[in-house]
Amino acid sequence: MKITKEIWKNKEKILIYSILIVILIVIFGVVMFPSVFYDQWIWRYYWGPVVADASGGFATYNGVVAHEGYTMISEITYGIIMILALYVIYRLLKKLDIEINWRFALALMPYILFGPISRVLEDTGYFQEPIVYWYISPLIYLQIAIFTILFLLLGYYLEKKYFSSGITVNKILFLGGLIFLVPSLYLITSWILGYRWGSTNGVRFDVFLIVLAFVFLIVGLVYLVAYINRKKKHFQVYRNPLNLAMLSGHLLDGITSYISIKDPFSMGLNYAEKHPASNFLLEIWGPLFPIMKFLLIIIVIYMFDVYLKNELKNYVTLTNLLKIVILILGFSPGLRDLLRVTMGV
Numbered sequence: 093m094k095i096t097k098e099i100w101k102n103k104e105k106i107l108i109y110s111i112l113i114v115i116l117i118v119i120f121g122v123v124m125f126p127s128v129f130y131d132q133w134i135w136r137y138y139w140g141p142v143v144a145d146a147s148g149g150f151a152t153y154n155g156v157v158a159h160e161g162y163t164m165i166s167e168i169t170y171g172i173i174m175i176l177a178l179y180v181i182y183r184l185l186k187k188l189d190i191e192i193n194w195r196f197a198l199a200l201m202p203y204i205l206f207g208p209i210s211r212v213l214e215d216t217g218y219f220q221e222p223i224v225y226w227y228i229s230p231l232i233y234l235q236i237a238i239f240t241i242l243f244l245l246l247g248y249y250l251e252k253k254y255f256s257s258g259i260t261v262n263k264i265l266f267l268g269g270l271i272f273l274v275p276s277l278y279l280i281t282s283w284i285l286g287y288r289w290g291s292t293n294g295v296r297f298d299v300f301l302i303v304l305a306f307v308f309l310i311v312g313l314v315y316l317v318a319y320i321n322r323k324k325k326h327f328q329v330y331r332n333p334l335n336l337a338m339l340s341g342h343l344l345d346g347i348t349s350y351i352s353i354k355d356p357f358s359m360g361l362n363y364a365e366k367h368p369a370s371n372f373l374l375e376i377w378g379p380l381f382p383i384m385k386f387l388l389i390i391i392v393i394y395m396f397d398v399y400l401k402n403e404l405k406n407y408v409t410l411t412n413l414l415k416i417v418i419l420i421l422g423f424s425p426g427l428r429d430l431l432r433v434t435m436g437v
Contacts, residue, residue: 094425115135118134131154131156132156135156136156137158137166137169140156141161141163142228143158144158146221146224147160175285176229177237178413178414181413182413184411191293193334194332194334196412196416198266199261199269200269205273207232208423208426209280210227210272210276210426211227212280213276213279216288217289217290218279221234240269243264244261245258247261247262247264250264269401284434290329290437294436295436296361296434299351299359299361299430300434303344303351310339311339311343315330315336318330329393329396330390334415335397338418339389339393340423341423342418343422344383344426345422346381346383346386347379347386348433349370361433392418396411
């Protein structure tokens, strides 16, 4: 018991030391055993897929072929990194005493939009090497995280110094995101309207409208059911804006993947899924993927806001931060896929 308490007490130091040890081991391995650590591991599962994505499918280094997309190993690794990053961000937000709520989520929206929109611009061939690598996952997420944290800290500083002037963290965060989002939106709009710098299979605005119609219909029905049963408190959580945003994001991802890959309306679409888990569900039965996404978010909302409500009442910041992360994990790939199909790239 004493050992457990000591570990928990020094958890942050242990975490930092553990990360440093892993980094040193990797550096040592790359220098001493490059064919194993770099060629067969880092290149094959992490850096190679980024280069392959920029090259249009696959890339070779020292005879090792890397394909664009994710593998189970890379997804597990990125999942661990995301959890560690989430913990660091949570500690930062707690230290700065920044309230995480629906307004904070709205302030983050330009960054959330910038990610998938810039990825689609990369798909069109707008960026050239080596800049293009910064617009391929996971580097695009690292780039966005850096921008977000910089404007978050700037907003915190300006709010403390000029609070009487109406300056807040959320305002600075939102305006900072627009610096990156607006030019990207302009380029996307230009492509759709006919000014194109790469090849396209044709603009499919019909797919865009169909996907959005399904998303709005399902989310609207959820809200309607919650409104009809508004006297039952357990239903009220399904009218919460952040919860509905989570649901919308994952429905966008699920429905876009189903329509673009399985082409249920015989629209001549021919796309493929990169994520092994998603592809597994789509192969079993096309609609199973969006259905599972829908059920998963419904359950997550219930767990957060109903079943574990009392246990989490002192962890509102962490709970809402997790919700925003869940929103991003659905909305970002969903919007990127939808724009790709719409723009024909």
